[in-house]
Amino acid sequence: MCDEDEQLVRYYFGELSDAEKAAFEQRLVDEPDLAERLETFSRCVDAHQGAECCEESEPEKVPVPRRLADRTAHAILAGHLERAGECVGRKRYNLVEVVAIGVAATFLGGLILPAIEASRESSRRDQCAFNLATLGQGLQSYSQDHGHIPQIGLTQNAGLFTLMLAEGRYFDREELQRSLVCPSSNLSQMIADGELKVIIPTREHLEAANAEQLLELQRLMAGSYAYRIGYFQGRSFIPFGGKGGCRSAILADTPTLASGTEVVSRHHGKCGQNVLFGDGHVAFVSSCWAPDDVDHLYLNDDNQLAAGHDEYDIVLLPGDVTPLGVQLFELGE
Structure with a gap:
């Protein structure tokens, strides 16, 4: 609503000061167009038609500006048209236009914002997959030198694989720290806020802690990811050595450990997790089950976050968990 419309409405409802009222009434005398607008507005209010019953209901009563044709022809011959901003200072909008713009903006926002967020999540998922592929290259180099990927002992926490990669100089420690953070994880946000930091400790650091x-070191040293541990063969624990192929998971987004809920990763909107496989490729798996299998990525056959019961029972553990495991609930309860 422009200033003149606002002043007309305030005058009609008696909200002008004495000085403003006197000045406005003088304008009504001097400006017949303004007086006619006031009369039209009065009829609209009296008829309870609101602000939308305006000049459009009686277009024949809107006076045509004097000498409009002459002034338009003069402007064209002069080689330019007057710009509205030069005449009135700024674009004027009435109340109906403002409401229409607001509705359109809300509608477009409802379409655009989800698309923007989906694009951002897609970018974060791609960066997460790149991180896992980078870690996979380091694990492959380690395996070429040692005959197996870093192996986790029965009483060791799964995150020790990062210490072994750093000790062998397969990564610069700062590069390794960056590669261990999924952009979609809560850890990433906490690091951005300065609340936490992934630290790859030395063995001396661990012994002195x-x-x-x-x-705290064990909780953070694997960053956002869960690592493949081994399995029991009878009463003997066999560390996983890295043998496997395109369906043998080695690393994945770490699961959320919360009693009473499913053991799933929440890094990508609880829609699934990126998984690094034994042949070096990374895929997004939309459930917690290994592809084309019934084996859970994070739980053994007894639905425990612990070592598997045989070589086919794949288990990926968060960095602070040992193969002896954390007793969890039965799935489905």
Whole structure:
């Protein structure tokens, strides 16, 4: 609504000061067009038709500006048209136009914002997959030198694989720290906010840490990912050595450990997780089950976050969990 419309409405409802009222009434005397607009507005209000009953209901009563044809022809002959901004200072909108613009903006926002967020999540998922592929290259180099990927002992936490990669100089420690953070994880946001930092400790660092410090190091040293551990053969524990192919998972987005809920990764909107496989390729798996199999990526056959019961029972553990595991609930309860 432009200033003149606002002043007309305020005058009609008696909201002008004495000085403003006197000045406006003088304008009504001097400006017949303004007086006619006031009369039209009064009829609309009296008829309870609101703001939308305006000049469009009686277009024949809107006076045509004097000498419009002459002034338009003069402007064309002069080689330009007057710009509205030069005449009135700024674009004027009435109330109906403002509401229409607001509705259109809301509608477009409802379409565009979800698309933008979906594009951002797609980008984060791609970066996560790139991180896993980078880690896979380091694991492959380690395997070429040692005959197997970093192996986790029965009482060791799964995140120790990062220490082994750093010790062998398969990664610069800062590069490794960056590669261990999924952009879609809560950890990524906490790092951005300065609340946490992924640290790849040395063995000396671990030995010198007190109990509280050790737990924190173990919790963070694998970053956003869960690592493949081994399985039991009878009473013997067999560390996973990296043998496998395109269906043998080695690394994946870490699961959320919350009693009473499913053991799933929440990094990508709980829609699935990126998984690094034994042949080096990375794929997005839309469930917690290994592709074309019934084996859960994070739980053994007893639905425990612990070592598998045989070589076909694949289990990927968060960085602070050992193959002895964390007793969890039965799935479906």
